Amino acid sequence: MSVDKVTVTKRCITYVIAEAMVYLLIPFFIYVDKKYHLDILKWILFSYFIYTMFNIPLFLSMANEKIIVSDTGVMHVLPTKKIRSYRWRDVCKVYLDSCGRYTNARVVMKIYDGKKIKLPYYLTEYDLLKEYLVERGILGMYSDSPLYYYSNMENKSRYSFDRSSTTQFFDECKVDISEVIDKVKSKDYLLAADILNQKTDIGMDESFLYIRQMKAMI
Secondary structure (H helix, E strand, O other): OOOOOEEEEOOOHHHHHHHHHHHHOHHHHHHHHHHOOHHHHHHHHHHHHHHHHHHHHHHHHHHHOEEEEEOOEEEEEOOOOOEEEEOHHHEEEEEEEEEOOEEEEEEEEEEOOOOEEEEEOOOOOHHHHHHHHHHOOHHHHHOOOHHHHOOOOOOOOOOOOOOOOOEEEEOOEEEEOHHHHHHHHOOOHHHHHHHHHHHHOOOHHHHHHHHHHHHHHO
């Protein structure tokens, strides 16, 4: 795999420039209002104060929030710096969603507890994240689009799945994967990959590819 781990931050250069331009106007307004409209200067400054209060969550998100995706799972560092860690078994679904007027322009990671981690296309590391998900077949597991379902199909698991049996061989070890098969049938692909790795210790990257193979055959 060419990408082992991806760290996505919420720092968007467009937003940073826009916010900087807004605050760079403060000296101009102060100069103009002190010279011509001193009586409304306090209302201008009060408006900036209110604007800043409403934007504190955005500022904290840009400064602190990040999502780290690796073979161990997904770690979400919140704007408050609180950390939420999810194993792949905790992730219900990974799919593409619309973002504004653009289709398939946002990666959504849905957690079993109902939370959603949404990563739009304008984030700097978005393309790298998609590459990570496509390489392992994760995005193709849940996408109906042939663009992602068949992407990177040449990257196959080194283990072959025999659909005629619930017992499979992994490095000469015989393993019952009936639970894994049940999870694939119920479309809990990431949970199935996590269970498979626990049973076989072949690694999550290999488990993802094996589950993609199973999905195509079951």
